[in-house]
Amino acid sequence: MSTQLRSILKHAKHSFWDEPRYIKNTKIDFEGRDEFQKNVLEAVNEKGYYLASEYFDKETTQIMLDAAKKHSGKTAQDDKLHLSFPDYGVERYLAADRRNELSPFFCEYFDEIGASYLGGHGTRYQSMFEVKGTIGKRSSADIPHFDDWRKRFKIFLYLNDVGKENCPFVIYENSYSRDPARKHKELEYVLSGKNGSYGHLCSNEELKLLENPRVTKISVEAKAGSVIFVDTRFIHRGTASIKGDNRLLLGSYFDLR
Ligand SMILES: [Fe+2]
Numbered sequence: 001m002s003t004q005l006r007s008i009l010k011h012a013k014h015s016f017w018d019e020p021r022y023i024k025n026t027k028i029d030f031e032g033r034d035e036f037q038k039n040v041l042e043a044v045n046e047k048g049y050y051l052a053s054e055y056f057d058k059e060t061t062q063i064m065l066d067a068a069k070k071h072s073g074k075t076a077q078d079d080k081l082h083l084s085f086p087d088y089g090v091e092r093y094l095a096a097d098r099r100n101e102l103s104p105f106f107c108e109y110f111d112e113i114g115a116s117y118l119g120g121h122g123t124r125y126q127s128m129f130e131v132k133g134t135i136g137k138r139s140s141a142d143i144p145h146f147d148d149w150r151k152r153f154k155i156f157l158y159l160n161d162v163g164k165e166n167c168p169f170v171i172y173e174n175s176y177s178r179d180p181a182r183k184h185k186e187l188e189y190v191l192s193g194k195n196g197s198y199g200h201l202c203s204n205e206e207l208k209l210l211e212n213p214r215v216t217k218i219s220v221e222a223k224a225g226s227v228i229f230v231d232t233r234f235i236h237r238g239t240a241s242i243k244g245d246n247r248l249l250l251g252s253y254f255d256l257r
Contacts, residue, residue, distance in 0.1 A: 007191055010190065011191060014187070014190045022150060025119050026117075026118045026119040026150075026151055026256070027119050028041050028045060028116060028117055029115075029116045029119055029120035031116075031120070032112075033113070033116055037109075037112060037113050037116065040113055040229050041113060041116055041117055043229075044117065044153070044230065044231050045117070045231065046174075047173045047234075048171050048172070048173055048174065048175060048176060048230065048231055048233075048234030048236075049171045049173070049218075049220070049228060049229060049230045049231070049234070050228070050229040051220060051222060051226060051227075051228050052227040052228075052229070053222055053223065053226045054222075054224075054225045054226055055225060055226060055227040056104060056157070056225040056227070057225065058224070058225065060104055061157075061159060061224045061225035064101060064104065064105060064157070064159060065160070065224075065248065066101070067099045067101035067102050068093075068096060068099075068129040068159060068248065070099070071093055071096050071098075071099050071129055072091070072093040072129055072131070075093045075094070075095070080094075081093060081094045081095050082094075085139065086134070086137075087137065087139075088137055088138065088139035088141075089132055089133055089134030089135075089136075089137030089139075089241065090130065090132045090137075090139065091130070092128050092129070092130050093128060093129045094126065094127070094128050095127060096127045096128050096129045096250060097127035097252075102127075102250065105155075105157050105227075105250050105252065106124070106127050106250075106252060110155055110252060111123075111124055111252075111254075113153075113155075113229065114153050114155065114252070114254030115254070117151065117153045117231070117254065118151055118153060118254060118256055121256055122153060122254040122256060123254065123255070123256075124252055124253065124254055125253055125254065126251065126252070126253040127250070127251070127252055127253075128250070128251045129248075129249075129250055129251075130247075130248070130249050130250075130251055131247075131248055132167045132238070132246065132247045132249075133166060133167055133241040133244060133245055133246035133247055134241065134244065135241055135242070135243060135244035136240060136241075137241070138240045139238070141237065141238045142237050142238045142240055143200050143201070143237055144170075144200070144201040144205075144206050144209075144235050144236070145198075145199045145200040145235065145236070145237060146176075146185075146189075146199040146232060146233050146234065146235055146236075147232035147233070148189070148199070148232070148233065149190065149233065150233070150255075150256075151231055151233060151255075152232040152233065152253070152254075153231055153232075153254040153255075154229075154230045154232055154251060154252070154253050154254070155228070155229050155230075155251070155252040155253075155254075156169065156227065156228045156230070156249050156251050157225075157226070157227050157228075157249060157250040157251075158222055158223070158224055158226045158227075158228075158249055159224055159248040159249055160246070160247065161222075161223050161224050162220070162221055162222055162226075162247050164219060164239075164242075165241065165242040165245060166241055166242075166246060167238060167240065167241050167246075167247035168219045168239050169220045169230075169236065169238065169239075170217060170219050170220065170236060170237050170238070170239055171218050171230060171234060171235075171236045172209060172210075172215055172216070172218070172234060172235040172236065173214075173218050173234075174212075174214040174215050174216070174234075175209060175215050175234045175235040176231070176233050176234045176235075181208070185197070185199065185201075201235065206235075209235060219239070
């Protein structure tokens with residue numbers, strides 16, 4: 001089969017089968033959710049994120065920070081659980097939900113939000129402690145991008161105060177749309193994968209996006225204990241550390257599995 005024909009078939013399958021089925025299966029299910037959970041679900045769906053400032057008090061956050069550090073110490077030599085990206089200034093320690101002290105964050109209440117956002121079927125597939133902050137180190141995640149054409153629901157907990165100099169998460173509010181430019185990017189993602197831009201925006205595309213008066217770039221600077229709920233179909237990016245100060249966070253990721 002020629003490459004061109006394969007692309008046409010892939011395009012047709014995505015547009016007429018995969019995408020419509022996915023949209024139907026992942027329609028938000030509000031059933032049984034309380035007021036806070038509904039607010040999160042609505043905000044994330046509408047503008048891409050919800051920030052719960054200082055959701056956890058100082059004491060609880062400190063306990064989780066101490067536990068996360070112990071977790072990193074214990075898993076540092078484990079190739080499967082410690083993902084080191086020194087070129088990007090990022091260290092990740094997986095399976096953080098194994099530690100009981102982190103259960104306030106890796107909890108059923110947040111899992112319900114993740115499940116509901118994905119039509120009641122979402123499950124947590126990753127729980128990690130991440131340390132980011134080597135001075136001047138950047139990765140492709142620091143370029144504006146979407147993670148996938150599918151919903152990728154993520155919850156982050158800042159374990160330390162995060163300001164503009166220590167790697168705030170950046171989200172482009174209201175940046176998910178079904179306009180032709182976005183559809184084109186998603187199609188490229190499906191057809192070319194990592195051989196294409198893979199959801200990343202070049203400077204001109206970012207400027208074009210920000211020409212839309214509804215789209216606002218938000219640098220999520222917040223105190224320790226703050227929780228951010230995100231749909232990473234919306235354009236977002238990381239930030240490099242300006243002076244080498246770290247950002248410490250827990251991440252909980254949801255998908256259909
Ligand atoms: Fe991302």
